[in-house]
Amino acid sequence: MSRTTATCARASSRPPPNRLPKIISPHTLHAPIRLAKGCGLMLEVSSTAGGPMSVDDTARVWTIGRLADALGAPEHRDELTVERVGSADPVLRVVMHDHGDLAIFVSCAGEQIVVSSLLWPVDEMADAAAFNHFLLRAQKLVPLSNFAITDLDGREYYELIGELSIESTLRTILIELRALAHNALDAAADLRQAFAAA
Structure with missing residues (x-):
């Protein structure tokens, strides 16, 4: 089953927003994400099959x-x-x-x-x-x-x-x-x- 988690992180432990890795496509995000004011965003996405992302999504x-x-x-x-x-x-x-x-x-x-x-x-x-x-x-x-x-x-x-x-x-x-x-x-x-x- 697909899961997406969002967590707050301290500014010193997260990369700047413009340097976040491009690992998310609109097709892989299925859950709404809510952020508290001032929180950074860290996402963990796993495919529904538990394997690597399809080459079509790369x-x-x-x-x-x-x-x-x-x-x-x-x-x-x-x-x-x-x-x-x-x-x-x-x-x-x-x-x-x-x-x-x-x-x-x-x-x-x-x-x-x-x-x-x-x-x-x-x-x-x-x-x-x-x-x-x-x-x-x-x-x-x-x-x-x-x-x-x-x-x-x-x-x-x-x-x-x-x-x-x-x-x-x-x-x-x-x-x-x-x-x-x-x-x-x-x-x-x-x-x-x-x-x-x-």
Whole structure:
């Protein structure tokens, strides 16, 4: 059974708050924590199985190579396929099998992991300016994803983008990929048609 304990500690016996070890993820904290005023926080977390934390919950600094290895692991094979594209600035093409083999592109840029999927050409919208205005207003209804316009071979396309910290857990990256795939399919099927019908 999972257990979380919080105890007060003297200021001299605890590390400064900005130096606390990163051993807790939101997925491992199950109990509310109450602190008395002026108390430091020390947490002890044990997994429900009594063993080490899942590799999916381990924070790390990602590179394209590490992401390719982690996402290409056998346990993810039924859900997605990963391949590297490009050589100068390598990008991963992740095919989401549970979402109609939708392609999502993954890159590492500075302190971020960027995931994106092309939607459809801007010039296919009868009134692109009105649709763009509509997208800006509807943005808050689309969880974890942002709309953008990108140029591809001289043609502008709508694109759905998600961004994560380079230190995100693999579990968080998988959640982002699934959310982006779901949102892209919803945008293509519902959002585009709803606007066209209005």
